[in-house]
Amino acid sequence: MGFSRLLKPDLFFNSIHEIDADVLKKHGIKGLLVDLDNTLISHEAEDLDDCSRAWLLQLMRSGINCCIISNNITGRVKRISNDLGIDYVGGALKPFRQAFLKGIGRLNIPDSNIAIVGDQLFTDILGGNMVGIKTILVRPISMKERFWTEMIRHLEKKIKGRMGIPV
Secondary structure (H helix, E strand, O other): OOHHHHOOOOEEEOOHHHOOHHHHHHOOOOEEEEEOEOOOEOOOOOOOOHHHHHHHHHHHHOOOEEEEEOOOOOHHHHHHHHHHOOEEEOOOOOOOHHHHHHHHHHHOOOHHHEEEEEOOHHHHHHHHHHHOOEEEEEOOOOOOOOHHHHHHHHHHHHHHHHHOOOO
């Protein structure tokens, strides 16, 4: 698989809120690894907003198993996951395979029925493609980023443009 293919998401949505259980099931997805920061919650927020909480709970009620996967190592990841009653992988070091494989194992679903949803090509999409699961890219919730993420976003914009993904 060429490097450019490793960065290409299978699906793109403007927001997680455009993704529902019917869309996932149409693509054979029964389990979802969900990035936390800037996908489900902004970096600066401590708790999920009501819309994001409702979105995730609705997916789970519809039979989609979920696991949060985050590079963040703060207690916030554990607290949010525990509050929702779902598993998590913190300090994931995405895009490295180990955390993706751990999250896949926790979903207890065949790899062919699992997707990652996230806001970054070089962490979420690259890692998901490297382990062979479906990948879903969403726009980041907030434009406020950490310094190193801002630098990566400039490169991402060029790559997205070449792939025909809105920037």
